[in-house]
Amino acid sequence: MAMLEVRGLSKRYGGLLANNDISFDVEEGRILGVIGPNGAGKSTLFDLITGYGLPDSGEVHFAGKRLRGLRPDQINRLGVGRTFQKLKPFTDMTVEENVMVGVMQHTPRLAAARRFALEALEFVGLLEMRKHHGQALSTGQRKRLELARAMATRPRLLLMDEVTGGIDQRTLPGLISLVQRLKTEGMTLVIIEHNMQVLMSLADDILALHLGRKIAQGAPQAIQNNQQVIESYLGGAYA
Amino acid sequence: MADVQSTAAVDNKALASAMAEPLRAPANVKRRAAYGTLALALVAFPQVFDSPFLHHVMIILFMYALMAQSWNILAGFCGQISLGHATFFGIGAYSTGYLFFAYQLSPWIGLGVGVLLAMLMAIAIGIPTFRLRGHYFAIATLLIGEGVQIFFQRWELVGAASGIFLPIVREQAWLNFQFHDTKLPYYYIILVFLALASFIVWRLDRSRIGFYFRAIRDEPEAASSLGVNVTLYKSFAFMISAGLMSMAGAFYCQYVLVIDPETVFPLSLSILVVLMAVMGGAGTLWGPIIGAAVLVPLSEVTRVYFGGTGGSLDLMIYGALIVLICIFKPEGLVGAVKVLRPVAGEEKTNHGDARS
Amino acid sequence: MTWEIVIQAIISGLLMGLVYALIAAGLSLIFGLMEIVNFAHGEFMMISMYAAFWLWALFGLDPLYSVPLCATLMFFMGVATHYGIIRHILGASMLAQICATFGLAVFLRALAQFLWTPDFRSIANPLVEGRVELAGVFLGLPQIVASVGCLFAFGFLYLFITRTETGLALQATAQDRQAAELMGIPTDRMFALGWGIGAACVGVAGVFLSTFYYVFPEVGLPFALLAYVAVAMGGFGSILGSLVAGILIGLVESLGGLLIDPSYKLLIVFGLYLTVVVFRPRGLFGRF
Numbered sequence: 001m002a003m004l005e006v007r008g009l010s011k012r013y014g015g016l017l018a019n020n021d022i023s024f025d026v027e028e029g030r031i032l033g034v035i036g037p038n039g040a041g042k043s044t045l046f047d048l049i050t051g052y053g054l055p056d057s058g059e060v061h062f063a064g065k066r067l068r069g070l071r072p073d074q075i076n077r078l079g080v081g082r083t084f085q086k087l088k089p090f091t092d093m094t095v096e097e098n099v100m101v102g103v104m105q106h107t108p109r110l111a112a113a114r115r116f117a118l119e120a121l122e123f124v125g126l127l128e129m130r131k132h133h134g135q136a137l138s139t140g141q142r143k144r145l146e147l148a149r150a151m152a153t154r155p156r157l158l159l160m161d162e163v164t165g166g167i168d169q170r171t172l173p174g175l176i177s178l179v180q181r182l183k184t185e186g187m188t189l190v191i192i193e194h195n196m197q198v199l200m201s202l203a204d205d206i207l208a209l210h211l212g213r214k215i216a217q218g219a220p221q222a223i224q225n226n227q228q229v230i231e232s233y234l235g236g237a238y239a
Numbered sequence: 240m241a242d243v244q245s246t247a248a249v250d251n252k253a254l255a256s257a258m259a260e261p262l263r264a265p266a267n268v269k270r271r272a273a274y275g276t277l278a279l280a281l282v283a284f285p286q287v288f289d290s291p292f293l294h295h296v297m298i299i300l301f302m303y304a305l306m307a308q309s310w311n312i313l314a315g316f317c318g319q320i321s322l323g324h325a326t327f328f329g330i331g332a333y334s335t336g337y338l339f340f341a342y343q344l345s346p347w348i349g350l351g352v353g354v355l356l357a358m359l360m361a362i363a364i365g366i367p368t369f370r371l372r373g374h375y376f377a378i379a380t381l382l383i384g385e386g387v388q389i390f391f392q393r394w395e396l397v398g399a400a401s402g403i404f405l406p407i408v409r410e411q412a413w414l415n416f417q418f419h420d421t422k423l424p425y426y427y428i429i430l431v432f433l434a435l436a437s438f439i440v441w442r443l444d445r446s447r448i449g450f451y452f453r454a455i456r457d458e459p460e461a462a463s464s465l466g467v468n469v470t471l472y473k474s475f476a477f478m479i480s481a482g483l484m485s486m487a488g489a490f491y492c493q494y495v496l497v498i499d500p501e502t503v504f505p506l507s508l509s510i511l512v513v514l515m516a517v518m519g520g521a522g523t524l525w526g527p528i529i530g531a532a533v534l535v536p537l538s539e540v541t542r543v544y545f546g547g548t549g550g551s552l553d554l555m556i557y558g559a560l561i562v563l564i565c566i567f568k569p570e571g572l573v574g575a576v577k578v579l580r581p582v583a584g585e586e587k588t589n590h591g592d593a594r595s
Numbered sequence: 596m597t598w599e600i601v602i603q604a605i606i607s608g609l610l611m612g613l614v615y616a617l618i619a620a621g622l623s624l625i626f627g628l629m630e631i632v633n634f635a636h637g638e639f640m641m642i643s644m645y646a647a648f649w650l651w652a653l654f655g656l657d658p659l660y661s662v663p664l665c666a667t668l669m670f671f672m673g674v675a676t677h678y679g680i681i682r683h684i685l686g687a688s689m690l691a692q693i694c695a696t697f698g699l700a701v702f703l704r705a706l707a708q709f710l711w712t713p714d715f716r717s718i719a720n721p722l723v724e725g726r727v728e729l730a731g732v733f734l735g736l737p738q739i740v741a742s743v744g745c746l747f748a749f750g751f752l753y754l755f756i757t758r759t760e761t762g763l764a765l766q767a768t769a770q771d772r773q774a775a776e777l778m779g780i781p782t783d784r785m786f787a788l789g790w791g792i793g794a795a796c797v798g799v800a801g802v803f804l805s806t807f808y809y810v811f812p813e814v815g816l817p818f819a820l821l822a823y824v825a826v827a828m829g830g831f832g833s834i835l836g837s838l839v840a841g842i843l844i845g846l847v848e849s850l851g852g853l854l855i856d857p858s859y860k861l862l863i864v865f866g867l868y869l870t871v872v873v874f875r876p877r878g879l880f881g882r883f
Contacts, residue, residue, distance in 0.1 A: 072463040082464050090457040101454045105466035108447045115258050122254045153466055320690055367873045373689050374632050378823045382865040389862055517694045551705040558702030565695035566683040
């Protein structure tokens with residue numbers, strides 16, 4: 001049984017078929033990259049898996065448990081974490097408090113929650129910023145905070161929406177090694193990513209979407225050379 | 240940004256020292272002393288100053304502070320802006336008043352019933368409206384507040400528009416919650432209520448439920464993705480807030496011994512509660528108290544010295560003040576007074592509800 | 596209950612609905628531009644009504660002639676509100692935005708009470724008064740004139756928004772401020788214009804109302820409440836939605852008062868709002 005099993009996921013928003021009969025598996029401990037031009041339905045896929053929006057049809061199973069119809073917080077407590085493309089740090093809390101929120105589902109005691117939060121912050125390299133306000137961080141720091149927050153919920157599966165978007169070249173290697181560390185720690189990851197180089201080095205498998213449909217799935221090398229994938233990027237509105 | 244893979248020894252040291260920090264800065268001795276003095280002063284006040292008028296002003300001040308504090312829990316901390324909070328004030332007033340009037344039940348029981356009813360009402364309102372976005376939720380509460388007032392104005396059982404006149408009872412003052420010789424018991428009772436509400440706020444700031452409230456206020460979607468059951472916690476906030484507000488209503492009923500829909504359910508009361516909390520600083524412990532401390536004396540002074548149409552002078556000033564506060568100091572007055580700012584690390588400044 | 600009475604209720608509901616629609620349109624315009632609910636909208640109307648009253652009381656000017664004057668006065672008041680207050684809270688929290696216009700409302704109401712006492716005023720012997728009878732149905736002439744006037748004003752508004760260059764610039768600003776800026780549209784001035792027009796709309800409605808309604812400091816409240824319902828039901832940001840919802844509310848209020856209980860009119864309207872908004876959170880035509 002795969003850690004994540006998606007079967008026939010479809011969702012229509014008004015006139016737009018955002019996800020059209022998408023199916024795939026992710027084995028435990030592997031990294032699946034999800035690629036596709038803008039509007040391919042990648043974020044919608046994440047939304048459907050994590051409970052933000054009910055699929056019109058299809059099923060999602062995580063470690064054998066059915067996710068369809070659950071609320072996002074229920075799905076998270078089962079062990080699925082998620083970062084958002086549009087970063088939303090809790091602006092009126094300090095960095096450490098931000099991360100503590102996610103830990104508290106495991107313990108109501110502030111002191112214990114804080115210890116674990118600090119560990120997560122240390123993992124992503126934000127420890128010195130712990131007393132700063134959520135508002136005061138740079139984009140790269142916010143990405144790390146987003147990651148730390150999701151990790152603090154102790155997920156077994158982590159869905160990351162855009163790891164490298166808006167990150168400058170200097171910060172990039174640090175983030176990549178961060179994700180690699182996650183994998184070594186046994187986390188299963190599904191990553192939406194535009195940056196091909198990054199994905200080539202990180203992903204075990206790649207899922208390619210185009211206009212809501214899955215057009216290819218396989219090893220990175222194979223996907224890179226896949227005719228349909230190349231056309232979807234060159235022919236489509238890829239920015 | 241330095242590479243994350245530093246040497247393990249350095250990491251552990253930094254981590255260890257970070258963990259050794261207390262969550263909050265150790266209690267300031269001067270601050271403790273200030274609070275203690277304030278508490279003593281408030282308790283001693285009516286013994287020292289014998290004027291019934293002053294007692295009355297302080298009682299009203301505490302009552303408004305209680306109301307503002309209760310609103311603060313729902314809106315300042317949890318971010319759900321209610322513009323119809325008078326609903327719960329009225330429920331508390333009517334529960335107490337009616338149960339005593341019709342069944343001679345001790346107003347303390349009425350108070351308990353009022354709190355329960357207010358909490359039930361909060362859930363009943365919350366379930367359909369929590370899914371609404373900010374402005375829609377605010378307007379819904381506005382309409383519900385008005386609707387409840389209209390409903391009580393037509394409800395014959397509780398006296399419709401005339402309301403309820405509580406029978407004056409002079410024996411067993413404490414059981415019947417009526418004190419006629421002196422206002423002092425009222426003073427201390429409302430002070431205890433206010434202290435209770437403030438204690439709840441104080442605890443919230445230091446508990447998981449408080450964290451969840453603030454997360455919901457700032458980014459409900461993100462909070463949900465981190466395991467927070469947003470609807471459940473919004474409900475908690477609403478219930479606690481409604482319960483405290485109804486306690487104020489119950490107190491009011493026993494203080495004036497006459498209630499009617501126009502007095503206990505009006506939009507003007509709902510608005511005042513919002514304005515007081517925001518003027519003082521929504522989302523802080525002292526904000527609502529400060530807000531009441533500005534409004535109530537202002538009202539009394541203008542009422543005494545101007546009378547007649549001067550009675551609206553206080554609202555003119557207050558309205559103008561609120562506009563200025565929102566423009567120049569949206570975190571409220573508490574943000575300005577350094578000694579009252581909560582302490583949790585040097586970089587943190589309390590922005591109240593400064594989400595954009 | 597005769598047919599005539601029902602038809603009378605329907606028509607008078609329609610007439611009032613047009614007045615509500617104009618009030619709501621102003622509110623919707625402002626929200627569509629900058630996502631701020633003007634909680635002082637009712638007080639703007641109140642000020643306009645007092646202006647019409649004093650113009651009549653001091654100069655003998657009939658309200659119908661005051662319409663353009665009051666509309667202009669309110670336009671400037673709206674613009675002043677934007678530059679004086681709103682511009683400074685655009686980036687602030689929702690609570691600050693709500694409280695800023697709330698505070699303004701409290702201030703204006705108290706000011707009116709301070710200057711002119713809480714007494715109810717009314718305009719006697721207006722140019723247009725009395726009733727007409729159409730096939731057994733009695734309708735007040737001022738009400739007819741008021742709704743026709745509001746309908747015209749609404750028509751002007753609609754044409755302005757959709758057919759003029761400035762109107763299109765307003766729409767562009769409402770849809771995407773940044774893009775509008777890039778296209779060279781002075782969005783800050785658009786905001787001010789929106790406030791001016793929004794205030795003028797409710798001002799016009801107020802003047803017409805003053806021909807058959809009492810003028811007093813709190814007069815704005817019930818109308819504002821119905822306007823909020825209309826905007827929320829029609830959808831924030833949709834002018835056409837305010838028309839539909841305004842008329843709907845006028846009808847529900849009138850028929851509900853007739854068929855169920857006049858004193859429960861408002862409750863029925865509120866119930867309608869809650870139902871619509873729970874099942875269709877964005878309102879009938881809304882973007883938000």
